[in-house]
Amino acid sequence: MRLRPVAAALAATAALTLGGGLMTATPASADPYDDPHLGFAPAATVLEDSTPRRAGLDPKTIADAVAAVHAAEEAPAGGHPLFAGAVGLMGHEGKVVERDASGWALRWADPTTELPRDQWEPVRTDTVFDLASVSKLFTSIAVVQLVQEGAVSLDAPVATYLPEFAANGKQDVTVRQLLTHTSGFVSWLPLWSAYPDKAARIKAVMDQPLDNPPGTTYLYSDLNLITLGVMVERLRGAPLDVVVHDRITAPLGMDDTGYNPTDPGRTAATEYQASPPRGMVRGEVHDENAWSLGGVAGHAGVFSTADDLAVMAQALLNGGAYEGHRILTRQSVTSLITNFNGRFPDDAHGLGFELDQRWYMDALAGPRTAGHTGYTGTSVVIDFASRSFAILLTNRVHPSRDWGSVNEPRRQWAHGLAAAMPLRAQVGRTxxxxxxxxxxxxxxxxxxxxxxxxxxxxxxxxxxxxxxxxxxxxxxxxxxxxxxxxxxxxxxxxxxxxxxxxxxxxxxxxxxxxxxxxxxxxxxxxxxxxxxxxxxxxxxxxxxxxxxxxxxxxxxxxxxxxxxxxxxxxxxxxxxxxx
Structure with missing residues (x-):
């Protein structure tokens, strides 16, 4: 990923010597939380490293969020930590105001055995994490690119582009319904264990009947995004990983983002899997269905770093462009963060992006806050109202998926950034x-x-x-x-x-x-x-x-x-x- 050098900016806010004493320059004043932005950031905005104080934010609440993440990596007496390691990154108004790496990318040999201490591998800020369902955002962007080109209509039946999808009563399911999880599909199928090969697994998705009439129910489903990934491949005439690289990550300079990483040693380990018998999974996608599809699927499979995801977040805040490379029009980004699920008020959803979900967005949540979580312990929250983002990547399934939820650290990370933004009195001094x-x-x-x-x-x-x-x-x-x-x-x-x-x-x-x-x-x-x-x-x-x-x-x-x-x-x- 690319960050603008900030030597000049740091020099401008450095401590000044005056009369033999030390005087600290006055920090910037951030836009108040209670004065939200209505539009996008300038398209030329490029991320710079900064500090909370220089960005006009309260450093204490951000430090509290860092401490909360570190505490989650400590095992209580007789128990185990919520996750082995993490990278957290916060951005505000084009400034990266926190980047923290802690814990371990590899610590366990299996769910009951720690590796010898000298074999533990620390998390670094450039550690690559399995994003799990955060991958759905990349598939969604690839679909919306087709929409803005006129190759796909959101309200057209999916069967227009994938005729085989019409099987068993799905002929009326639209592209929009897949993106908003209102298709009527079941949540999940055991593709990896019930079908012999990739072709059979994709056919199983195409043949699967609906559990509910289209548009009548919100039900989050991997099958929606698996289908969209197949549709992207069909219309582009190229594998999904190639499409995502050529049209999203390469233009944005996200060099550490993609499927099937070539340097497993840089990745955070995930789970020890006995069924299927994969052992300690590292450098391969954790999700069994995505693994059985060759590591490339519409619902899972993308690996990335916090800094690369920061670039994607800023590109969206900029209205679809970063450093002169535009991947989406401003209108398309608006569609990503427009709630199409008004009938399901607790499940606000844009095109592929979840909206206004306090259960992980906490105080950053709002009608124009978009994001996603991943089963492996990842989350991305992008708040257009404050032009901010909070990214937390953990390997919470290392060594076992049964060790607990990371929703509380997710909330604490988002809250730390939101609470750092000023809230000011309206009348008088207090x-x-x-x-x-x-x-x-x-x-x-x-x-x-x-x-x-x-x-x-x-x-x-x-x-x-x-x-x-x-x-x-x-x-x-x-x-x-x-x-x-x-x-x-x-x-x-x-x-x-x-x-x-x-x-x-x-x-x-x-x-x-x-x-x-x-x-x-x-x-x-x-x-x-x-x-x-x-x-x-x-x-x-x-x-x-x-x-x-x-x-x-x-x-x-x-x-x-x-x-x-x-x-x-x-x-x-x-x-x-x-x-």
């Missing part, structure tokens, strides 16, 4: 923030407010980006905080008003909105209570400009901006103002 930690209840409580006979009006600005199970409650108490009742409120957002019965969660729009609520007559405390569960996080919740005025007279009853001592905080932290 706002209040909560939601940066799992399994926590945070309260922000006012002193008692005496509303007159006609009642009062509560107003404040709200930023909300949480998972749907991490609610924010607005409540009032008339007995000094012993009991609390919900307070209904209205949100006004760019001319649209919505009403909520004292609770809200979700969002993902990454902007501040204005909130109004009626306060009944009498003395009462008000509080904002935010509760996070034990898993995923969003960017969190912030409130600002809290103000209560009397109905009719407009007299100010509480102004937390001018008098912050009227607030009591538990778990809420102050946010600084915009620079």
């Amino acid at each position: 706002a209040w923030y909560a939601g940066g930690r799992n399994a926590e209840a945070s309260t922000l409580t006012t002193t008692a407010v005496a509303a007159p006979t006609r009642g009062a009006l509560l107003e404040f600005d709200l930023f909300l980006d949480t998972e749907t199970t991490d609610p924010l409650y607005l409540e009032r108490s008339t007995d000094g905080g012993t009991t609390w009742m919900p307070v209904s409120f209205q949100i006004r957002d760019r001319g649209v008003t919505s009403t909520h019965d004292g609770v809200i969660a979700g969002s993902g729009v990454r902007r501040w909105v204005h909130v109004r609520a009626d306060v009944p007559e009498g003395a009462a405390q008000l509080r904002w209570r935010h509760v996070t569960d034990a898993t995923s996080l969003g960017r969190g919740v912030a409130v600002d400009g809290i103000r209560v005025t009397a109905r009719g007279s407009g007299a100010v009853l509480l102004d937390a901006e001018r008098r912050p001592a009227t607030l009591t905080t538990v778990g809420w932290e102050p946010l600084g103002a915009k620079p």
Whole structure:
């Protein structure tokens, strides 16, 4: 992969000597998380090495994410680590702000036996990983290239291009349905064990009937992408690995990316497999079906490095181009990150790319956040709203697929980058923030407010980006905080008003909105209570400009901006103002 030299940039931000003392240059100011980009990055953007501070990011949250990955490589007493080794890479606004390699590319001889210590091989930043299902992104891009050339129509039946695919009632399945996993296909078939050779295995996919009518169900299926890989080969007149090389990786300079790596010693080992009897798998695709197809398949088989994937991510953020080489039009990239699965709200999907999936994207998740995971322990998250990406490559199946999930480290890696982006107060010097930690209840409580006979009006600005199970409650108490009742409120957002019965969660729009609520007559405390569960996080919740005025007279009853001592905080932290 290619990174722009940054000697000049580093020199510009180096420490300066003044009067015999040391003065550090002021770091850059990153675009706030709450001011999302709507378009692509400039097509000329080329990745440069930097640091979080130089990019205007909070280095602590990124360091916390690095520490979390390292901790996952340590075995608890009587147990085993989540994975042997990892490479993590974060990019923001064209800057690589973190690149970390840790652990071991090879550590075990089999699931019960460690190799002698002197035979352990460390992970390096250029270690090549089996991407598993992240490979589906390359197949999807190859399909979309055919679409933009006019050789394929998304809404045409797949059988238009692969007549044999029409077998057993599949004549109406479209290309788009394969890309969005709404074809009706079963998830998986044991191609490697049930069929004798590659031709028979491909025929089995072509002959497989549907489990559901096309377009009626979302069901993630390897068969969708296997079929698309065959379609690409048929239309291009070349093997899929050649197509991906010639039309994607070579133009982007992704020299370490491809199928069937020629230098197995650079790869991270995956699983010890007894069935099929492959032993310790290294330098060959882990997925048995892809292996049985010669290592080249539409659903799995690609190997890559974190730096190569960073180039692909930046090319997409740039609207399909990198260093003057365009692999997709801007319109095609838009189609990759447009949700075509509105009927299945928890399974947002562009063309091959998963969208807005908090279970691994965490606080980077949003309607314009695209990515994928791989069974071997890999994940790519590309956030177009912040022009950022978080890549985590692990060999979590080394030496056994049964040792656990890496979803928590995936979330922590994405969260570290999202939380590093600034979130700024909107009114005055201070706002209040909560939601940066799992399994926590945070309260922000006012002193008692005496509303007159006609009642009062509560107003404040709200930023909300949480998972749907991490609610924010607005409540009032008339007995000094012993009991609390919900307070209904209205949100006004760019001319649209919505009403909520004292609770809200979700969002993902990454902007501040204005909130109004009626306060009944009498003395009462008000509080904002935010509760996070034990898993995923969003960017969190912030409130600002809290103000209560009397109905009719407009007299100010509480102004937390001018008098912050009227607030009591538990778990809420102050946010600084915009620079």
